[in-house]
Amino acid sequence: MSSNVSLVETVKKQYAFKMKAYIDAFSSLVGIQFIAFLFSLGGGSSSMGTSDGYHFELKFYSADLVIIFTFIWIFVTAITITTKPYRNQDFTFVTNRMSSSLSNILFLLSASLLGAFTAVLSRFLIQTVAYFLLKEDLYIASVMTSEMMIGITVSLLYVFWISSIGYFVGTLVQIHKGFALLIPVIVIGSLFYDGFMQRYAMLLILFQFYFLESSMVLFAIKTLITTAVLFFASIAILNRMEVRR
Amino acid sequence: MNVIECNGLTKAYFRKNVLNGLTFTIEENKITGLIGRNGVGKTTLVKILAGLIKETSGEVRVFEQHPFNNLYTSANTILVDDQMFFPPALQLHELLEVAQSFYPNWDMELAQRLLQYFSFDPSHYHQTLSKGRTSTFNMIIGLASRCSLTILDEPTTGMDEAVRKDFYRALMKDYLAHPRTILISSHHLNEIEDILEDVLLIKNGKTLLHESISDLKEWAIALQGASTVVQKWLVERNCIFQRQVGKDTLYAVVRDDFTKENKEEALRGGVEFIPVKASDLCVYLTNDTKGGIDDVFER
Amino acid sequence: MTFAALIPMAVIVALPLLFFIVRVKKKVTHWLLVVYIGVLLLSVVAAFFIKSDEPEITDRPRDDLYEMLYSGEIYAKGSNLLLKEDSFPIEGEKVRVTSSYGDESSSVYIERKTEDDQKMDVLAYGSFSIAKLDVAEEIVLPAVQLKDETLTIVYPEYQKLKTSIVMNEFTIEQFTGNKKYNSEFQIDGPILLVRIPPDLEIEADSTTELISIDEWK
Numbered sequence: 001m002s003s004n005v006s007l008v009e010t011v012k013k014q015y016a017f018k019m020k021a022y023i024d025a026f027s028s029l030v031g032i033q034f035i036a037f038l039f040s041l042g043g044g045s046s047s048m049g050t051s052d053g054y055h056f057e058l059k060f061y062s063a064d065l066v067i068i069f070t071f072i073w074i075f076v077t078a079i080t081i082t083t084k085p086y087r088n089q090d091f092t093f094v095t096n097r098m099s100s101s102l103s104n105i106l107f108l109l110s111a112s113l114l115g116a117f118t119a120v121l122s123r124f125l126i127q128t129v130a131y132f133l134l135k136e137d138l139y140i141a142s143v144m145t146s147e148m149m150i151g152i153t154v155s156l157l158y159v160f161w162i163s164s165i166g167y168f169v170g171t172l173v174q175i176h177k178g179f180a181l182l183i184p185v186i187v188i189g190s191l192f193y194d195g196f197m198q199r200y201a202m203l204l205i206l207f208q209f210y211f212l213e214s215s216m217v218l219f220a221i222k223t224l225i226t227t228a229v230l231f232f233a234s235i236a237i238l239n240r241m242e243v244r245r
Numbered sequence: 246m247n248v249i250e251c252n253g254l255t256k257a258y259f260r261k262n263v264l265n266g267l268t269f270t271i272e273e274n275k276i277t278g279l280i281g282r283n284g285v286g287k288t289t290l291v292k293i294l295a296g297l298i299k300e301t302s303g304e305v306r307v308f309e310q311h312p313f314n315n316l317y318t319s320a321n322t323i324l325v326d327d328q329m330f331f332p333p334a335l336q337l338h339e340l341l342e343v344a345q346s347f348y349p350n351w352d353m354e355l356a357q358r359l360l361q362y363f364s365f366d367p368s369h370y371h372q373t374l375s376k377g378r379t380s381t382f383n384m385i386i387g388l389a390s391r392c393s394l395t396i397l398d399e400p401t402t403g404m405d406e407a408v409r410k411d412f413y414r415a416l417m418k419d420y421l422a423h424p425r426t427i428l429i430s431s432h433h434l435n436e437i438e439d440i441l442e443d444v445l446l447i448k449n450g451k452t453l454l455h456e457s458i459s460d461l462k463e464w465a466i467a468l469q470g471a472s473t474v475v476q477k478w479l480v481e482r483n484c485i486f487q488r489q490v491g492k493d494t495l496y497a498v499v500r501d502d503f504t505k506e507n508k509e510e511a512l513r514g515g516v517e518f519i520p521v522k523a524s525d526l527c528v529y530l531t532n533d534t535k536g537g538i539d540d541v542f543e544r
Numbered sequence: 545m546t547f548a549a550l551i552p553m554a555v556i557v558a559l560p561l562l563f564f565i566v567r568v569k570k571k572v573t574h575w576l577l578v579v580y581i582g583v584l585l586l587s588v589v590a591a592f593f594i595k596s597d598e599p600e601i602t603d604r605p606r607d608d609l610y611e612m613l614y615s616g617e618i619y620a621k622g623s624n625l626l627l628k629e630d631s632f633p634i635e636g637e638k639v640r641v642t643s644s645y646g647d648e649s650s651s652v653y654i655e656r657k658t659e660d661d662q663k664m665d666v667l668a669y670g671s672f673s674i675a676k677l678d679v680a681e682e683i684v685l686p687a688v689q690l691k692d693e694t695l696t697i698v699y700p701e702y703q704k705l706k707t708s709i710v711m712n713e714f715t716i717e718q719f720t721g722n723k724k725y726n727s728e729f730q731i732d733g734p735i736l737l738v739r740i741p742p743d744l745e746i747e748a749d750s751t752t753e754l755i756s757i758d759e760w761k
Contacts, residue, residue, distance in 0.1 A: 005320040005349075013346050020339065021332030027573045030580045048729040054683075055704045056729045058674050062711040088330040091297055093347040094320045118584060120713060125587040127710045131594045138596045139677065140710040147716050154715040216719045239314065242298040 007099055014095060014103035018081075021089065022107060025077045029070070029115055033122060036069035040126050041134070061130055061138070063123035067155055070119040071162050078108055078166025082174055082238075091243045101235040108163040116155035120148070150216065161210070161223040164230035171234040174241065246273045246309075248394055248426040249294060253303035255450075256289050263289045265450030266303065271428065271443070276420060278437050278458075279430035281447035282531050287430040288326070290447070291396045294428070295324035307394065318394075320349070325387035326398035327380055331371040337382065338367035341389070348390040350423075356389035359415065363408070376403035384412055388419050397429045401436070413440055434524040444523070448531050461523045466501040469494060470516035478511055486529035498529055596710075609671050609732040613653065614760055618669065618737065627680055627734060628668040632690035634744060639664065639690070641738075641748040643697040650699065652748070653737045654756045660741040664690060670733025674707045675726060685734055697736065697752070 045059040080086065081104055090100040130136045143151075172179040187203065194201040210226075213219040249271040256264040263286040271277050281287050292298045293305055296312035296319055305312060312318040331340050337360065345351040360367060363381050374382060380402050387395055397416075401409045417440050420427060431437055434444065444461050446454040456464060465485060468475050472495040479487075479497055487497040498521055503511070508518060521529075609625055612618040643650045666688045672680045684700040712720070737757075740746060748754045 005316055007316060010316055010320075016346065017343050020343070021334055023334050023571065023573045026577055030576050033580075046727045048731065050731050053699070053702045054672075054731050055702070056672075056674050056679075056731065057704070057706040058727055058729070059706070059708040060711055061708060063713050064711075067713060067715060085330055089332050091319075092329050092331060093344065094316070096296070096314045096316045096319055098314075099316065118581065120715070121584040121588060123710070123713060124591045125584055127594065128587040128590040130708060130710070131596070132590070136708045137706075138594065138708050138710055140594070140596045140598065141712045142598050143712055143716065147712065147720055150719055151713050151716040154718065155713070158715065211718070214719060219719070243292075 005094060007096075007102075010094055010096075010099040011102045011106070014090065014093075014099055015106045017093065018103055018107045019110065022077075022081065022086075025080075025111060026114070028077075029073055029111070029118070032069050032073045033066050033118060036066040037122055037126060040065045040122075041129060059136070061123075061126050063119060063121075063126060066122045066126075067116075067119045067158075070115040070155075070159060074108070074112055074115055074159050074163045075166040077111060078163040079170035079173070081107070082167060082170030082234075084174075087174075087238075087241075088243060097239045097241065098235065101231075101238050104167070105231055108167065109160060112156055112159040112163055116159045117152055119159075120151045120155050154216075154219070157220060157223045158210075161227045164227040164234075168230040168234050171237050175237060247271065247306075248273050248308060249428075250306040250309075251290075251303070252305075254290070254293070254300055254305050255302045256286070256293060256298070257301045262301075262450055264293075264300075264303075267447070267450060267452055269445055269452045269455050271426060271445075273426055274424040275442050276427045276429070276440060277443040277445055278434060278441040279428055279445050279447065280434050280527050280531075281430075281432065281453075283432050285447050285531075286450045287432075287447060288398055291324055291326075291398050291428065291430055294394075295319075295322050295396060297324070320347075321392055322394040322396065323348070323387055323390045323392040324396045324398065325383045325400055327376065327383065327402045329383045329386070333370060333372050336368050336370060337365055340371060340386070341367075344386055344390060348392060350391035352389050352391055355419070356385055359385045359388065363411075377405060377408065380404050381408055381412070384416075388415060391419075391423055391425065394426045394428070397427070399430060399432070401431075409436065413437065416440065434527045438524055444527070446527055446530060453530055458523060461526065462520070463501060465498050465521045465526050465529075466503065467496060467498045467519040467521050468511070468516050469496045469519055470511075470514070471495070474511075474514045474516055477514075478516065485526075486532070498526070609669060609735070613669070613735065613737075613757065618757075623669060625669045625671050625733075626667060627670050627683070628685050630666040630688050632664045632666070632695075634662050634664050634690075634741065636693045638745040638747075639693055639695055639740070641695045641697070641746065641752050641754065643686075643752045644699050650697065650751065651735070651753050651755055652697070653735060654746060654754050654758075655737060655739045656742050656744075656756075656758055657739055658742065660743070662741065664695070664741075664744070665739040666695070667737045667739070668734045669737065670735065671730055672705075672732070673728070673730040674705070675709060675728060677707060677709070679705060679707065683734065686736065688736070695738070 040061065040063065044061075045057060047055065047057040049055040087100065090103075127138060127140060131138055169179070169183055172183070190203055191201050194203075210219065210222055213222060247270045249269075251270070252268050254264050254267040255262060265286075267286075267290065279287050279290070289298070293300050294307055294312055296307075296315055299313045307315075307318045308321060310318055312322070335343065341353065341356050341360070344356075345353055360382075363378075363385070365378070365382065371379070371382065380400060381404060384397070384400050387397060387400070401412060404412065413436070416427070420440075429437055429441070434441075438458065441458045443455065443457050445452065454461070454464075468478055469490065472489075472493050475495040475497055479499065482499045482502075485498040485500070487495060490496045496519075503518075511518070612623050612625070641652060643652075668685045670680060670683065670685075672678070672683050682705060684703060686700065687698040689696045689698075711717075738746075746754065
């Protein structure tokens, strides 16, 4: 009567389950990218005029804002799936903590892939609308297919990396609600403190470690190792957590 | 084979022991009622058995394995209670499909027929259901999953009388067709008495009694008669419950260890022996005082 | 990006999408996703029909217009800021300069040639750029005409120039090392340099100020 189940099999089932159950995350992705798209069309122009009859205006278009919004989206999504209702619904069905975490990570990876892909592609939507609907004359920075692939891959690495940060933060909050207060205080506090001391913000230096890396390989190593470490830490913490529903 | 083995099981929340050295075993394919007053640790116990929470000390084995964080016990155990959490994005029929994908013994036909019988709209969402309907739906999941260990924690919360009866009947029929170990927790034995084989009575986080239902019916006996006479028989006996009936008549429940001679002697003294209903016995046993609520009013 | 490069990309996207459409029971979100990705892919195709210039950023150092001018040798040295050159044959002994600049006087710089070639050369210099993009070609320069011993300068109307640049995303730029654009504007000029034979008499009406650059040399 009793049936044996393997971890891999369970993770697969839970992943399939989560792709269905967490579907609202995908609607919010579309919504958030659409808002970022509108901002990208509207904002970002600067101008200069002279008294002898010249007025120059400059407008930049890019999907940068869409990518940034996607970062925020995955961060929030990752935190959300560590919260109690989401963890509890895993335990309505067959799971242990390991399979729950692994399937969460797989879900975040899929979400990251979709987010990164659509974010980078939205550049074409922005440029198409600017050209055909707003009738703008455009200078378009050339982009080769290989560069496009780099763009998607790098965006994916970033988004997945941020999802691991969100997952870790969410996990800490699950251990103790105090972290929900402590983490923002530390982040904002360190920015203010560094500003007060009139020095370069530690946090910025931390981020530059990733954002200023110009070697693709080193960048991939840096983000992937960080991602792995954060996910491992989260799994280790969640593995001891009780489910109180 | 023992499906559940507990030995000195203790669970403490904030240094307060909810379970306090609980010891019992449950054999395969038995229907056991887990009876106790509210707050004696029934829910804590079933959560430990389902692997949701971890015991503080003592030993617990489900299918001869430690249930906490155990995939094997998780796959073969289902815990049905009114706090089962389902994803709000999925419709009822999708929840059935999800459950099917997880539970190897899942009976989709049964699930769908039950859904239809209790007139659920398969396209509704779980969180829009009323309390009784939630219990009913959760019970459908619990029945159709056909897990080797099915734990029902206060399964009938909010159900109306007719659904309650249907539910127990369905449970009985499905159990007969597909025997499995079933643990039903309830604070009153009354409504589940007919389908139980065993009763596990818990008080103050400990096992008070673990008997078959038929033994439980004969476990105690009530004596009724003139107070003075009955009091005499209560000497050196542990009185479980006593109540003043009328002016000078006492009703007292004690463990039935009377010999035939004892009984004849008592009968001659005008004492009447009355069988005690299992459900009443459970209430008496789990009371903290001998007189029940009457004690509050008598000083 | 070439059109052929689109095919592998389309396949990469279309396969999971197809799987999605066929296997999964569709909900609003699924449709939303399908439509959104569809629109994105369409826009990729549409992007091939956009006529645009690739922004060419010249990092070669541009001459400083006024520095060159005040050295008095802007013509002699030759400058990459020369935008237009007109030449008019001179018939009389005298030239009057007038401009359309209303009440304010416009400045015209005068340089005398060493030899008399019976010609008057009008050169327009200027430096115009937006975000390091050279936009001088799009500037309408003052129209110059010599007729009946009068040099007429007609300045253009108010000029508005708008430039939109589609940038590569920072996730691409971080590794391709492409130059980043900034929001710099440069509006220098245009200035007019009139080169005349050594002994031509030249005068201007109230609309114009003549500045001789010969003494700066």
